[in-house]
Amino acid sequence: MxxxxxxxxxxxxxxxxxxxxxxxxxxxxxxxLCGPSGSGKSTLLGILAGWIEPKVGTIRPDGITRMQWVFQNPHGVARRTAIDHVVLPYLADDIERPAAEAQAYTLLERFQLEESAHKLFRDLSGGEAQRLMLARAVAAQPDLLLVDEPTAQLDPQSAGSVVGVLDTLATGGAVVVIATHDERVSAVCSRKLQLGQP
Ligand SMILES: Nc1ncnc2c1ncn2[C@@H]1O[C@H](COP(=O)(O)OP(=O)(O)OP(=O)(O)O)[C@@H](O)[C@H]1O
Ligand SMILES: [Mg+2]
Known part of the structure; x- marks a missing residue:
């Protein structure tokens, strides 16, 4: 991969x-993926996702079958509960509902969202919504995960647990690319791609 x-x-x-x-x-x-605001981080994620064609050069994915992209701004379904969002990828994988719900709940716990499991998406805080989008993406078991500013709205403790879950996914064999301004995030990444001026 x-x-x-x-x-x-x-x-x-x-x-x-x-x-x-x-x-x-x-x-x-x-x-x-680091660089100042406007340097092209989100654009490069779009290119990696295959949604934007680079003007010059080529991107070649090998062995990538599942890609997930977590946007800078969370987009959920306003009237659906948090857990519904995370159950869906499991159901799409033909997992029966009770097992899907159990796995979704475990994942919500890893993102410290268990107390918000039954809240509607529109009632979540910005940081909760952002973590929910990450949980949904992880539930889809991607082999390429693109994440745009996952910790911008999080306190240090929540940011730490988010990075921990992403690291587990990477250790399990996924390519995880995180666009970030957060030094603590780039510090735990195995490599840094720098755009614009450092
Ligand atoms: N679809 C588009 N059409 C025209 N210009 C665009 C488009 N998307 C982005 N841009 C411009 O390209 C530049 C880079 O945008 P991009 O969103 O990739 O930056 P970024 O590094 O992710 O910034 P930030 O840290 O603020 O999220 C910006 O000047 C932006 O206005
Ligand atoms: Mg951006």
Missing amino acids: RVTADRIGHAFPGQPQLFRDISFVLEPGMYA
């Missing part, structure tokens, strides 16, 4: 070059 970027560069139409000549190979592990 591997993602290879070969000399990619990107500019949106009518805009200056965002980044150029970036090459890397991602193998299972946790990577920090």
Whole structure:
């Protein structure tokens, strides 16, 4: 399982070059994607996801069958409960509802969301909603997980547990790419991809 970027560069139409000549190979592990606001972190995640075609260069995913992208701003279903969001990927994997609910609950616990399991999405705090989107993505058992600023709205303790869960996923064989400004997050990643000025 591997993602290879070969000399990619990107500019949106009518805009200056965002980044150029970036090459890397991602193998299972946790990577920090760093750079100032506007340097192109979210854009590069979009390129890794295959949603944005780079203007120059190529991205080659090898052996990636399941990709999940957790956006910078949480998008859930307002009138659904938190646990519903996490049960769904398990049901989609043909797991029976009672087992799916048990697994979803365990995952909510790992993200310290067990007390919010039955709250509606629209009633969650910003940080809770962000962690729920991560839980949903982890439930889908991706081999490529792209995460955009997962700790921006979290206190240090919650941020630590989020990083712990992502690290477990990476250790289990997934490629995890985290766009982040958070030094504590980049410190635990095995490699740092730097955009723009450090
Ligand atoms: N679809 C688009 N069309 C035109 N310009 C875009 C588009 N998406 C992003 N941009 C511009 O490209 C630049 C990089 O945006 P991007 O969202 O990748 O930055 P970022 O590093 O993720 O920033 P932040 O840390 O604030 O999230 C910005 O100047 C942004 O306005
Ligand atoms: Mg961004």
